[in-house]
Amino acid sequence: MTTSSSISTVKLLIDGQFVESTTEQWRDIVNPATQEVLARVPFATAAEIDRAVASAKEAFKSWRKTPIGARARIFLKYQQLIRENMKELAAILTAEQGKTLADAEGDVFRGLEVVEHAAGIGNLQLGELANNVASGVDTYTLLQPLGVCAGITPFNFPAMIPLWMFPMAIATGNTFVLKPSEQDPMVTMRLAELALEAGVPPGVLNVVHGGAEAVNAICDHPDIKAVSFVGSTKVGTHVYNRASQAGKRVQCMMGAKNHAIVLPDAHKEQTLNNLAGAAFGAAGQRCMALSVVVLVGEAQAWIPDLVAKARTLKVNAGVEAGTDVGPLVSCAALDRVSGLIERGVQEGAKLELDGRNPSVAGYEHGNFVGPTLFSGVTPEMSIYREEIFGPVLCIMAADTMDDAIA
Structure with missing residues (x-):
């Protein structure tokens, strides 16, 4: 753990002020391409x-009494500030998370779209009225804020997912406590700075940092009325159970094991490009990454073509031009993905392309795994059952589409 006073510290945002924590527990934020402590x-x-x-x-x-128009104007200003600082936000994100600059800009932009949506809150806050549903009876609905809401966000989209959460909560009249991933919180904090600059009042948005203890504190706190979570299935299940038992509204979006079925009449080149992008983009570190492709009938002959397509992808640091696959977020992630690849070999899958230990000039200490493909994968294997969260694609075979679905 680095303790040098020359390294900057990430602040907490409490009541409109960025404050230094008094904790004795700290974690380094590390550039995954270089191992530099940021x-x-x-x-x-x-x-x-x-x-x-x-x-x-x-x-x-x-805040709950603030007119809808006043809230909307803040988010009109906020989306403008995000656009003006897009390049800076993407650079911060790439430095701490590793994804390519193009992916990083996409990360920010997808969040920006939600901010734009929040700016239209006036139309979204309309209630309903029904006259004379019975003799002398009218019914109506009102949309009212809950109170303090909280968000717990993952490392893989440190701009987009926080922007999924707090803009809509705040625009609808709630206040918010955000706990971003402790692995890459710097871009999230820059977004918080821009939110204050846009006019979000003190206390309406707060940011804390931490690990399991912070998550449990959010789940348990009696003054938090709702919790939103994106992350792993294990942690999400814990958050859902703990927070709902504490009487909160909870939504948890967790892991996945996504499949694609390829029929032999598919457009070959387009399909190969789509498979490569879906499986290896963002180094496979997204819940919508393609984990398994089932080749049906004559499409099973496409394996060499898919391997050849994967070989064309450039593995390098996210800041380098032309990079297709950046590093994994941490050394622990690298060890986990490499370990699962080895288990795939040991359990009998055929390693068509081994992406372990690629040579990346100038970034010899980076957490890199290149595109990796297995064929002959069966449902009993670890690489099929577990979410790998790396650039690894499992190939299965089926005679018909019905067999593939089954």
Whole structure:
């Protein structure tokens, strides 16, 4: 753990102020292509998390009464600021997360689309009225804010997913406590700075950092009314159970094992391009990554073509021009993905293309795994059952589409 005072520290955002944590527990934020320590992030204390929630609770008293038009104007300004700072945001994201600059800009842009949606909150907040549903009876609905909401976001989309959460919650009159991933919180903090610049009042948006203890504190806190989570199935299940048992509204979006079925009459070149992009884009670190492709009938002869397509992808640091596959986010992720590849070999799958230990000039210490393909995969194998979260594609075979679906 790096302790040098020359390395910057990530702050907490509490009541409109960026404050230094008093914690004794810190984590290095590491560039996954170089292993350079970019900053240190604190694991907020219980008292700091309580202060953030208390600030949000107090701010809710006035924010919920703020006219819809006033809230919308903040998000009109916010989307403008995000556009003006797109390149800077993407550069921060690439440095700490590893994805290519093009992917990083896409990460920010997909979040920006939600901010644009939030700016139209006036139309989204309309209730309903039905006259004379019975003699002398009218019915109507009102949409009202809940109070303090919280978000727990993952490392793989550190701009997009926070922007999925707090803009809509705040635009609808709630206040928010955000806990971004401790692996790459810097771009999220820059987005928080821009939110304040756009006019989000003190206490309406708060940001804390941490690991399991911070997650549990959010799930348990009696003043938090709703929790949104994106991340692994294991953690998401825990969050859903713990927060719902505490009486909160909870939504959890978790892992996946996505399949594609390729029929022999598919357009070959287009299909190969789509398979490569879906399986290896973002180094496979997304819940919508393609994990398994089932080749039906004569399409089974496409395996050499798919291997050849995968070989054309350039593995390099995200900042380098022409990069298709950047590094995995951490050394732990590299070890996990490499270990699953080895288990695939041991369990009998055929390793058609081994992406382990690629040579990346100038980035010899990066967490790189190149595109990897297995054929002969069966449902009992670890590489089929587990979400690998790396650039690994499992190939299966079927005689008919019905067999593939079954």
